Amino acid sequence: MITLLDYGAGNVRSVINAIEKLGETVHVAASGRDIAEAEKLLFPGVGSFGSMMGILREKRFVEPLLAFIKAGRPFFGICLGMQALFEGSDEAPEEKGLGVLPGRVVRFDVDLAVPHMGWNGISVKQPTDLFYGLGGDEKFYFVHSYHVVADDAAVVLTTTDYGYPFVSAVQKGSVQGTQFHPEKSGASGLTLLENFIRKDRTVSIPPKSPDHTRLAKRIIACLDVRSNDQGDLVVTKGDQYDVREGGNVRNLGKPVELAGRYFEEGADEVTFLNITGFRDFPLEDMPMIQVLKETSKHVFVPLTIGGGIRDFTDKNGRSYTALEVAAEYFRSGADKVSIGSDAVYIVEDYLKRGKATGQSAIERISYVYGNQAVVISIDPRRVYVNSPAETDHPTVVTTIPGPEGQGHCWFQCTVKGGREGRDVDAVTLARVCEKLGAGEILLNCIDRDGTNMGFDIELIKAVKQAVTIPVIASSGAGCEAHFAEVFEATDVESALAAGIFHRREVPIGAVKRHLKDSVEIRL
Template structure:
């Protein structure tokens, strides 16, 4: 029996699903007494350090948690659950941690994108049964902006490189904690959890401290989900956002089955975009919640869901803020939420007022769940101009001339599925959303959607150079060479595709096989 400490933030459902998938039983700690009586305790955490500690104190969990940690019983901390073990965090000055390990949580001091997001290797620094049965080159999923600095080198279990070496796991006796997410690390992560569940019976894996670790470029499968004319949820795909063919919605498969197939084929992440749901109130869209919950039981890589994450007043006049909507998706199995059209409204309000209000969906969700949980989906289209000063936007000189030979363009953001243009450009939107707390940009391109002509390199390069957070390239992939082009010609961290995978024109393994000796990937 595994007791899971849930302090009310983050995707604990994925941890429960992974443990149950391996044959374990889970009970969620609802009272201090549940922690005190636990035989094995797992503490997954995401979000902000200060918010986490405040919630632990409010629930009365701090004292029994400290007592448990001093008892010698098995403990696994994950991500923020590892950082909580230390004295303090730069993220929340003045708020002490549990203080079981001496050290401080520091923000990444690097020119690379922060959060550190994606699949990276580990170096095992001390003998541990946690890594029995794993290859030395396995990659695990990371998503964090802060890392621990441990004062005692004998307590460092693994290290990882991201511009410089940082502590990625610690161990003291039966206490182990990882910065990476085993429940989201595919087969390698499941093996790590299996070893933890073995409660000391797994063979000890010796240290393997040699060699640098490398963050992989991510290949993401995207599933556009909507109800067809028979009101069944299907995966579809548009051509410049038009999802109908011969009058009917294109039906390219069932969401859960396709997500599982892409996971087995090596997808590094799965993204669901609900492109027609949430017309009334998103928490009543039970079919999509059911899809998310069922996928989380079968897929052990990160899941993102987009569509309808904003403030609502339901048909009964009750108000529900975006934070409550997002919370339901996190607790149903999502790791990240994607905000699209509403991000444009938020950015325009920010620019009009000249300051942040603190109450936008982006700010609310990132404050509680962390910036890494908020993805901004940008849907721009090219607008050609004769000269750079013709419009008050971020204008690019383009190698692709316009219909009248124009050599300049800007990328107009759109809303409502590309049907309505707004007077804000993609570069400005990305910068504003980063300022408000977003942790990743999903960069689409209406002009390239469904064309198979390749990613819009000019757009992706401009946005990537304008922000310090990871960028996902989307729209236009038609071959494995297009993935190589976007990774080598821009600094983007990930590339997403839909149609070529749904139509089985190209598999994820074929893409990775083509990239294997050219860029760093997870095999």
């Protein structure tokens, strides 16, 4: 029996599914007494440090937690669950940590994208049974903006490099913790969790591990999901956002089956974009919720869901917040939520007011779940001009002339599935969303969607240079070389494709084999 501490924030379903896949039973702690009676305690922390510690104190979990650890029973913290072991965090200076280990949590101070997001390696610093059966060169999934600075080197189990070495796992007696997410780290992560569960493994020789680790570029499979004319949820794909062919919605497969296939083929993440038009409250779209729940049982890499994440009033007059909608997706197995059209409206309001309200969906979700949980999906199209003087929007000199030979363009944001253009450009949208708390940009391109012409490098460069958060390049991939091109020509952290994967024109494995000699990837 494994007891899981669920304090009510984030995706714990994936952790439960991982433990159950290993043949164990999970008991979710609902009270201090449940913690006190636990044999082994797993604490997956999600969101922001201040929100987490506030909830732990409100639920009166702090004293039982400290008593459990002091008694010497096995404890495993994941991400914020590990950070909570220390004295405090710069993310919330007013909140004290558990103080079990000496040290503090600080924000990354690097000339790299923050959050540190993606697959990275570990360098083992002391004997442990946690990595039994692993070779030492595995990569694990990280997603965080803050990291531990330990005052006692003896508690440092592993380090990882991101601009500089930071503490990525700790160990002291029966207490262990990782900054990375084993439940999202594929087979290697499952092995690590199994080693924590089965403490009868006495081998304590650390595996060979690199002295220096490198963050991998991510290859993401995207599944556009919508109801077809028969009312079934299907994976579809559009050409410049038109998903119909011969009058019918293109049906390229079932969402859960395709997601499982991509996990087995080596996808680093899976993204679901629910493009069904909501006629009522999004939470009543239960088939999509069920897709997430079923997928998270078999797919142990990060899952992102987009569609309908906004404030909403249903036909009965009951109001729901975007935070409530996001919470339901997180509880169903999502790790990140993607906000599209609503992000444009939020930025328009910000530009009109000249300041943030603190009440937008981006701000509220990122406060509770952390900025790494909020992805902004931008759907721009090119607007050509003869010179920058013709528009107030930032322009680029383009190597792809306009229909009348124009040599400049700006990138207009759209809403409603690309059907309506707005007076906001992609660069401004990305900058403002980062300021409001978003942790990642999914950068689409209507002009390239479904063309197989390659990614829009000029668009990607313009947005990537404007923000300090990770950017996902999307739209236009038609062959393996297009992935190499976007990674070599820009600083994006990941690249996404859909149709070429769905139709098996370019398998994920073929992309990684093509990249492995020139780009750091996870094999």
